[in-house]
Amino acid sequence: MDLAALEIFRTVVEAGGITRAATRLHRVQSNVTTRIRQLEQSLGVALFVRDGRRMVLTPAGQTLFDYARRILQLSDEARQAVQPAHPHGRLRIASMESTAASRLPTVLARYHQAWPEVELELVTLPTRQALEALRRFEVDCAFVAEPLDDAELVKRPGFTEELVVIASAQHPPIHTPADLERPTLLAFEAGCNYRARFEDWYNRCGHPAGRVIQLGSYHAIVTCAAAGIGVAIMPRSVLALYRNLPQISIHPLGEEGRVATVLAWHRAMGSAALDALADMLPGVAAPPQAARGISRTSRPR
CATH class of the missing domain: 1.10.10.10 (Winged helix-like DNA-binding domain superfamily/Winged helix DNA-binding domain)
Known part of the structure; x- marks a missing residue:
């Protein structure tokens, strides 16, 4: 029966x-x-x-x-x-530091206003660590950078970022790794998608990997770049958050700097609360406010 x-x-x-x-x-x-x-x-x-x-x-x-x-x-x-008709309960979110700082505050504020019965939890992790937490079911969803090739995960387009290289204000234009006065990279720990992209860019040009100084926040990375300790790669949207940006030079990467951020979750972890968050995503980010600083435009490659 x-x-x-x-x-x-x-x-x-x-x-x-x-x-x-x-x-x-x-x-x-x-x-x-x-x-x-x-x-x-x-x-x-x-x-x-x-x-x-x-x-x-x-x-x-x-x-x-x-x-x-x-x-x-x-x-x-x-x-x-x-499977409630309206979102409630707890929603555990992992996110890259940059996305949490520059993209999520507005989204989460709207979400909290629309669905006050949902208890939001946000933890910042590099992409690789966020995906590991997702596969261990320690979080319900994660904002990570493409590419994402995992048949067990569902993904929804979130934001598009423009990655730029930053250096001291006096640094000459950067077109290739050979233009770096100091090849030291200022970055988050291994597992950061943006750090991996920078290292791939460096290696493709036939240069040996430079020294990496691992830092725990974008503020530390920006101030160290301004001091001439090394160079860093980060989304322009993060630089746009600064009211008083330290004196740095900004070097666009062109198409190589375009990165898609997606919201990913395991198929078994779908819920009304998660669906509501996915529905609030723009799919593509609006152009960020121009970051102040000295802009060095790359020549076409």
Whole structure:
């Protein structure tokens, strides 16, 4: 005896017969008749007395009908509890530091206003670590940088970033790694997608990897770049957050600097709260406010 059989049985009783029940259920009459007979056989009792075209409940049928209504109601309540019609509960989000700082505040403020019953938790992690947390089910979703090739993960377009190289204000234009006065890279820990992109760019030009100084915040990275300790790669949108940007030079990377940020989650972790967050994403970011500083424009490559 399963829920589908109980649903068919209840509909036959409420509709007053096989024909009308089949219409309501969008099934052929023979299928409804077969399911009722199978239910009677599994229970070992007759549920209806068939009097011509009429179907009258037997005492056993009346008892089952009472239970069927209660069971199906509980089933509906259970479905609503785990898949609510409106977002509620806890939503654990992992995000890259840059996205959390420059893109998410507005989105999360709108989300909190629209869905106050959702308890938001946000942790910042580099892309690789965020994906690992996602696969361990330590978070419900993650904002990570493309490329993302994992058949178990669902992804929704979020934002498009422009990555730029920053250096001291006196640094000459940077077109290739050979233009770097100091090849020291200021970056987050290994696992950062932007750091990996910079290192790939460096290696493709045939230069040995330079020294990497790992720092824990973009503010530290910017001030160290301004001091001439090294160079860094970061989204222009992060630089746009500064009211008083330290004296740095900004070097665009052109098409190589365009990176898509996506919202990713495991297929089994979908929820109304997560769907509501995905629906608030723009899919592509508006052009960020120009960051102040000395802009060095790259020549075409």
